[in-house]
Amino acid sequence: MTEALLQLEHVFQSYGAGVRRFTAVENVNLNLSVGEFVALLGPSGCGKSTLLRIIAGLQKATQGKVLYRGQQLEGVNPHTSIIFQTFALFPWLTVLENVSLALKAKGVEKHERDKKAEDLLDRVGLDGFESAYPRELSGGMRQKVGFARAMAVEPELLCMDEPFSALDVLSAESLRGELLELWTEGKIPTKAILMVSHNIEEAVFLADRIVVMDKEPGRIIAEHKIDLPHPRNRKSVEFQNHVDQVYAVLAGQTRPEKEELGTAPGEVGITRHLPEVEISDLAGLLENLAEGGNQKHDIYLLEDKLGITSDQLLKLTEAAELLGFSSIAKGDIELTALGQAFADASILARKEIFASCVRRIPLMRWLLSMLHSAEDRRLKIEVILTALSLDFSTEEAEKQIEVLIKWGRYGELFVYDDDQEMIELEEGR
């Protein structure tokens, strides 16, 4: 029986109040045991970073219990530390001062804390850089300082918030290896690691267990155990199978059209968010899928082929699915006849196809009908924003409008005047 370290029980996190209440995290139950390396995986906006902050005690959950070693957590958890995506180093302090500051706050004397900080910097391979300022270091070295600082307070639970996503590919890879070495060989006193990631391969490479989350609202949809021994071989069949399985969970299934598209704002049912993608990227994906005739493609293989992150890829496949260009099942993606036609079409014909597809999406249909009934067939952005904010948070509503404008402009459904912040229907539409 493993020793429980952390338990989340029915945790909710919501913002705002009344009609404009938005749930960021819904009913999350999660256990973390001693000796575990758990990865929280999901698309952006699924609340995984929020969950990490609730666990570290930086944020108080609106509802539910957070238990650390059986005790209800009050305030910042003194047994955790965080490695941040942006490193969060103090730029005006030297490398040594950055690490030693964490010790100073614990009341360690100057001589002792400098010694300890130097020792930690040695261990992550930064000896000789003690008096350098963070801006003089490369991204990978900065994150090493972040590691050393997090280790300095000897946390039982180490939280990592996308620690490798701001690094270049090579630095990220070598840092992952070094982290694994410290962890698997027990060189650090840490009892458990919780990592937030949106990179599926990375999670499969590092973690013992992957907790998969989805958005709208943020919730846990699956757990996936990985029992491969370290070091793991990315090229092995077992490894690839795990990646494929996680992709299958995250990319979901193409459902019947009505369910897939959701409903328009104001109607009963859930209004589907439009994924933020560039049309040119979408076209790139479709062209790629169309290459070599119509066939099924493993989604996880596309990541390398297109040279994009899993997060970007999932947004693209979501958009393609929503527009009816492709269908997804069991981690495989396939072009529809429409998608095939789009990929083969000329620039102008593509616009035509796109326009007809995008008009089917309830959110766009709703916007167009609003424009139709408006005086002079034009509307202020503000008006649309107000209408949308019944279904979305203000921030999200702004994003959705941006996507709507981008898509509508491409399909030549309407024109947008940035000076006046006004959308106007194109002639004859």
Add this chain to the structure above:
Amino acid sequence: MTQNTRVFGTSQNSRKPLTWGDIIALSLVIALLYVGARLAVNAPEVVPGPDISLSPSALPIYTLFSVGRMAAAYLLSFLFSIIYGRVAAYHQNAEKILMPLLDVLQSVPILSFLPVVLLSLSSFLPEGTAAEIASIVLIFTSQAWNITFAWYQSLTTIPKELKEASSIFRLNKWINFKALELPFGMISLIWNSMMSWAGGWFFLMAAEIFTVGSRDFRLPGLGAYLQEAANQSNHVAIFLGTGVLIFTVVLLDQLIWRPLIAWSDRFKVEMVENDNPPTSWFLDLMHNANITRIISNRIFAPLTEWFDRLTIKHAPPVSRLENGKNQLKWYVIVFSIIVFALISYGLYHATEMLLSVPVQKWGVIGLGVTATFLRVIVALLIALAWTIPVGVLIGTNRPLATVLQPIVQVTASVPATALFPVLLLLFLNAQGGLNTAAVLLMLMGTQWYLLFNVIAGASAIPQDLIFTSKLMGLSGWQRWRTLLLPAIFPYLVTGAITASGGAWNASIVAEYQKFGEKTHTVTGIGSLIAQATASGDYPLLLAGTLAMIITVVVVNRVIWRRLYRLAEEKYRME
């Protein structure tokens, strides 16, 4: 981040011209003014004023007096800013009142307070002390707001992850202030302090030479020395006084502000090395001196270490939780009720006092505001007419800039008010002399803001755009219209906002002057306020000051803020 982008900021992005916060803030100002005007009734009829010696041997002590007033006011401003900014940044309820208040205070012509403050203080303090305190209060009010604003802005823009790092590593309030808040705000604090300090001279000189009717509120200092010298047409003393003033300003710049700026470069947040970091010979000198090293290693370091550990022992880390609701404490509610009651009381009596102002006087006030407004516009137009071409020329021409920048900086560092008596000496006997002198004073006080901003704007134009416009064969007016004017527009607006504020301030000193034994006035709100002060017409004083404040606030909201927003949204090159 140049200094220019930080000089002016509107805290409220609200598109309404007036918000509730504004109304409360204005009410507070009115209530305070009423209390001042009420107290002023008891001010002594005659204030004899100090004897100002024109002997060169008096100059060092006058310089010390002037610098001392500046230092006292600056220290006050700094402390005020740190506290006010923190309260506004960390308490949402307080923020709703404090930020609009700051915004109103920032746009109010501060010199218009001078008569009220002087009279009310002299009603219960000895004249010398009253004038000293009034000058410090005045300089304080000219320095504090932008420093506070910069500090507040930097506190609210500290990246979330740095704040979280501070919480997760359990820094207590003091260490958090020392290791995160202060360093993060350091650059903008220092830039704004430097700007404030430069602006402070203008108000110090104005305060040192203030005289109305039989009340002589002058203070022994460099400003009074220059004024006395001009009064007596003593050319040697004018020359000496100006020389010492320039020397002092430049010396302080070299020994304090430049080193501070160079030193603060380490606090920049950008994670890239600066190709061209600011330098200071004095800082290098101090850096290499053994004595500074010994002081810092042997005395300073152990002392701060001891103090830090003391705070760690006694002040545990605050585990700030987000989403924690700000609960209203009972004493906050009691305090708010008291303040509210006092404001209502002040407003009630202020209205009573204002109602006692006869109708035709309001007409005079309207005329005065219009006349001053016209002067401000003329001064601004003249300033625009010469600073745009010259600024663009300097900004786009590097060799020229290296030669002219220092000269412009030294010229600009002379506070315009100090030279006003000299201007009077030159113009007073000519036709419409005071009118010309008044516009000139406004011009002198304002043109530099514009010039610096135009230079900054022109030198920020990307080379690519300059090349492109050359390739397209744009020249003359076309080049101005499509490239230069749009590119410098945001900078121009920023400069013009500060400049027009300065011009309004100048009107208080410029429109009413006692020169020798004769008093000279022109029509204008500044002279109206001064005359009301001289004749002891306190309702008129209150009405005039209020009219001026409200005009300036409204002009700011209706014209400048719109232009500023337009500049931000459309012409910002980022």
